[in-house]
Amino acid sequence: MRGKSYTFFIASTPGKLRKVVVPAYLIHGVVMLALIGAISVTAAVASYSRMLWKVGNYNAVRHELETRTQQYRQLQATVNDTNQRLDSLQSLATEVAMTYGVLRYHPAAFDQVDNPGDSQDAFDRSIEQYTFLKRNAALIAGYSGGMHLLSPLKFADSSYTPSIWPVMGHITDSFGERLDPFSGEGAFHTGVDVASDYGAPVHATADGVVTIAETHAGYGRLVVIDHGFGITTWYAHLSAFSAVVGARIKRGEVVGYTGISGRSTGPHVHYEVRVNNAPVNPWRYMKSSAAGD
Incomplete structure (x- = not known):
């Protein structure tokens, strides 16, 4: 028994016909292949569209996360800056009291x-x-x-009161508000920057005890000297140390050397004076050169 077939007549040239006999199973196979192909293409397009939607959604979420992270960092910097200025203002009364001898021993x-x-x-x-x-x-x-009460003159002339420049040079950045040299945004500068030659000796500005001599984030190589009664001085961005923790330091002794460690744009010393850990303006304590006492 012959299988079912389909006959097609094709007109080639005027007046001539060509007879083509195609088995039914071949027609059915072509239709099935076309159907499967259409379903496959449709599934592929749908899958690709879903993938594009997921990628777009992921990018949006990532962008929002980065934006929130940046906003958080800016807010954190603002809060830290505000707290630092508040601490500085709160220490003003203490500094004035210390300057005029209102120091009480209990x-x-x-x-x-x-x-x-x-x-x-x-x-x-x-x-x-x-x-x-x-x-x-x-x-x-x-x-x-x-x-x-401790007399004002006695306290001001005390060897434990900062009174000299930490390094010979010129001031490139003052205490207070400024534009951050790295971010370009407003920031509160907690000390003064004294530019000098790389490796120039850095001197203790008053007698005291070294409490920190190590690397700190931002400050680079940092030396902190405790002078008693809540007064500390900070010397940052050093290239090397010349003092160790626990050492007793006299005014004018070398505690380190000028460098560019930490967040620094050139050789200088970032110098801070703190009262009860609140930064105050060091300029009023910089009366004479490091060579003199």
Whole structure:
């Protein structure tokens, strides 16, 4: 039995016909292939469209995340800047009081209590008293009876009061508001920048004890000296250290060397004076050169 077939007549030239016989299974196969191809193309287009939608959605989410992250960083910088300025303003009263001799010594910190605690409490209290005396012995103006004021001249002339330039050079950036040299945005500068030759010696501006001599983010190689009564001086962007933590430093001694470590655009020393950890304007403490006392 012959299978079912289809006959097609094709006109080639005028007056002539060509007879083509095509088996039915071949026609059915072509139709099925065309249908499968159409379904495949439709599925591929749908999948590609869905992928494009996902990519677009992902890019939008990523862009929003980057925007939020940038806004958060800007807000955090603004908050830090505001807090720093607030601390500086809050320290102004303390600085004025210290400048004019309104420094009080409270002997109650060393008074004996009527009912002392156990031996461990007594030992801890003795350590605290020793630490206080060790850091502030040269500035304590108290006597056994009551409180006393430290005279303004005596405090201003004290070797524990910053009074010289940390390095010979010229000031390239002052204390207060400025444009950040890296971001170009407004920022609060917590010290003064003194430009000098690379490797120039950096001097302690007053007697004290070195509490930090290590690398800090932004500051680079940093030395911090504690002068007692809440006064500290900071020396940043050093190329090398000349002091170690715990060392007693005299005014004019070399604590490091000028460099470009940290966020720096050239050889200089970022110099800060802090009162109770709040930055104050160092310019008023820079009375003479590092060579003089």
